Amino acid sequence: MKKLKTVGLYLMSAFYILAGINHFISPDGYLRLIPEYLPFHELLNILAGVCEVAFGIALLFPQTRGMAAWGVILMLLAFIPAHIYFIQLNSCIENGICLPPWTGWFRLLIIHPVLIAWAYLYTRKI
Structure with missing residues (x-):
């Protein structure tokens, strides 16, 4: 179980680092x-x-992992208005991404809580 949790940690770290970099490479989608x-x-x-x-990055270091995990959770909570806005737009952004309407709800009600729970796993020592 510890090995799986360690792999999950590295995957989560890479996910957020790459997503963060993407905010600078392709800002239009996020804006x-x-x-x-x-x-x-x-x-x-x-x-x-x-x-x-x-x-x-902070997730990778035991000294900062717990605080980073709480930071991820708070950040994900701060993203909720964007998910609600996407739902209000019927999951279709003008000159941007258009998805089936159910995907906005799926992101908010399923994926988002899973990401929060995933981060919560690392609020304590592995």
Whole structure:
């Protein structure tokens, strides 16, 4: 079980590092997901990217892993308005991604809690 948890840790770390880098490589997709009522879209996208990379790296070190896992959880909670906004847009962003409407709900109600639970596994020592 410990080996599986270690592999999961490295996968999660890579996931957040790569996702964070993608905020800088392809910002348009992320910017379209930020609800219109939130100000400073570019700044929010940069902050999200920096946090994802920083938390992804911090997960790799036992000294910072617990705090990084809590940071991931808080970050995922902060992303909920973007998921709700995507649902309000019927899972279709103008000049962007268009998915079947159920996918927005699936992301919010299934994938998001799984990601939070996954991060929670690393709030304590492996």
